[in-house]
Amino acid sequence: MEEVVQQVLGGLATGAIYACIALSVVMIYQAIDHFNFAQGEMAMFSAFIAWQLIDWGANYWVAFFVCIVISFIGGIAIERIIFAPIHNAPIFTHIVVFIALFQIFNAGAGYIWEFTIKEFPSPFPDRLPFDTTLIGPHDLGMMIITLVMLLMIFLFFRFTPLGLAMRAAAASPESARLVGIKVGWILALGWGLAAAIGAVAGMMIAPVVFLEPNMMLGILLYGFAGAVVGGLTSPGGAVFGGFLMGVVEPLAGMAIGSELKLTVALVVIVTILIFRPSGLFGRVVVQRV
């Protein structure tokens, strides 16, 4: 029993990371109707930036917040420079650009920082102040940080005028322009936020998977899966889907053995999608005319 609780808690901790990636993907999907394959690589690159700052002697938390700001600005720049001009281009144009972006970040990180595995520090103490064998200090810390961030993002979208404008612009860009919302900049802001969320996910997971250019590959897959299962039209659903993936994976491993755990996780996804094609929380918009 204790082992199950350990696995579930550990799963929730990694699930928090999947949830962040799922949320970033959904935010961009809602704004431009495309899947950003490069989301994971952007997060990896952010983690390298933080590593570099720490390596130069910066305090962890200084590096943490500077990295978030750099990633936010970087996300905005990517939208303004690369995606704004191809906004109306067909889907294949987007796919090619996403693949290019993926490759640029992956190879770029390898070129600048080499492909060798690096250790990334955890900001959390080695020991928890209370005695438990159920969850490790980094897992617990990572879960708290990501949950706080997700809560802040929820509050931003739900209760601020800018958050409302972002929701409106994603759903009805033309009407948004008619009330004076600068839709282009709102899209860029969405990219910035997605990049910042990814940066936090990258910095939190790096001590676990170790820092190297390919570290986000598996995580991106689970993040995508979480986004699809939760529903691409529902940010909250994507977050839930991410956590779900985190928990299903180790439990499947326990039940069937680690060779098949990925398969089982994917079977769960397919089964859910057969019964709920738009995901668990994806909604079909009700509209009367």
Place this chain on the structure above:
Amino acid sequence: MAFLDVANLEAFYGPIKALHGISFSLEQGGITTILGANGAGKTTTLRSICGMVKTGGQINFGGESIGGKKTEMIVRHGIAHVPEGRGTFVRVTTEENLKLGAFSRRDVKGVAEDMERVYGYFPRLKERRNQQAGTLSGGEQQMLAVGRALMLRPRLMLLDEPSFGLAPIIVQELFEILRVINQEEGVSMLLVEQNATLALNLADHAYLLETGRVVISGTSDEISADETIRQSYLGY
């Protein structure tokens, strides 16, 4: 110069020219209607004023040239467009739709007052303030579209077929409110309608468009009396 002055306006959808140099003007505080059959260019004219299509020619509003500007900047001059199809933000609540209408304003107090004023005109919207706007009826969504436009505290409202798809009783109610808004708040209006009788009743001036050209213009009374218009558009 008139309040809204449009000269030699051309509009393009890709290579296709939809307006062939139309000119018209609107006096401050007035209601002007643009009549015409399907495809005459009525909606395109409104979209041109708002910078939603590529245009040529001049558009002056309140003494400033707004031709070629971006939609979101034109809105800031005080032009509120009630678009064809109502443009409801379906996934947010009624009240959030109204808040969005005031997005470009910074005077929090004025916005709150205007919200109450809109609820005064349309009590139904107040009852449904926390309902997802996509679930409102067609008539309610049209009220919401007008309400959202009012939240800008506009100097000019562009109304694209506000009567479309609504029951006659609702249309009557809506047009009565539009008249009140025009007379009491001095909001000028440019109205596009298929229902010519309705439009001529509300408006003081009218222009008739045919395939992207102005063919007849005059006061509403003159137009109502015109033999051709009566036969082709008023149907008696």
